[in-house]
Amino acid sequence: MDMPSDHMTTRKLRSLQTREKLLAAGRDIFIEYGFQKTTISQIIKKANTGYGTAYVHFKGKDEILIQLMEEVMGRFYEIAELPFRPESRQEAYQMIEKQAGLFLEMANEERPMMQVIEEAIRLSEDVNRKWKEIRERFINQIAQDIAYSQKNGLARTDVDNYLVARGWFFANEMYLWEIVKNELGFTVHQIAHNLTAIYTGGLYQ
Template identity: 65%
Template sequence: MTKEPDRLPARKLKSLQTRMKLLAAGSDIFIKEGFQKATISQIIKKAETGYGTAYVHFKNKDDILIVLMDDVMNRFYDIAEFSFEPNTKVEAYGIIEKQVSAFLEMANEERKILKVVEEAIGVSEEVRKKWQTIRERFIERISRDVAFAQKNGLARRDVDCTLVARGWFYANEMYLWDIVRNDRDLLVNDVVHNLTAMYTGGLYIQ
């Protein structure tokens, strides 16, 4: 007979529920007010919890947004974790095109909260540092893909895999923010094709 998993103690469950309420309230307030205008008081009021209880979970609004950022960017990172073991340049193109498309489509889907993130990066040192950590995580993952392609004779070996990865992520990031701002009438499919063609055309040799 399979043993049922232990349930969370009532106190811990209540604490988790409070934390989730604060995060949901934070998301709503940030999207409605923007990062700078949003206040921790508004978030606490929306979550219908006490100040003392709220500060057990988060020290300020920056802290709340950072957790929301992590949640969103982990879904982006799942895209970076697509299996990458191509045998040919054509296979590499297909995988990379799929990654870029999924990355930018998610930017479209998460536009509201990402607008808040972009604003916060410009005014909050905590959020800016968090974004830099997120960047480096993506760059490290991309550099492993480049190194794989180099090792297997698919990509040029006269370039540094980390520098290439950094440039590739920055290009994707630039279009991510363009899509979030929605002020250039960009078609995601056009961006995907041009980014992928330039990247693979310059890096891959067969």
């Protein structure tokens, strides 16, 4: 009875190791060549695994990129899902500015991979679709935070929390991509401060 179980555990471990090797190789190759110029063959070769084995895990480079994108965005989710229970407008402002700063700073830290993701969103329908799903998750989290503030008398109630959340996320996303492209001469702190001042000035009157 033990042998089949042990055998399955070993096979599963080996399978997980192969998957991780493919993802690590994919990250390196994507960063080196960009999304468009990367091929699945390059990734498989760097991972030192067989084609048949590789295709058990991923159908192509798009799937590998999507998995890498989810892992990167997981770090952004941790910021978006920080507890948000302010007791005053000032506390809400401070928490929102901190979140915005952490979110944009993460774009700095993950710039090489985010550059690949930005390219892939433009070139791959599957990646673009996944990005839209990711975007909605952020927006829904923001909408919940706004609803909390509205319920507790901190934010205006004459506006729709979901629509405001979309506007706030898109503003942050715009600056995120500009940071990723290294196109701005402003610090993350300056961007976060100005964004938050305008956003909270309208919502937390």
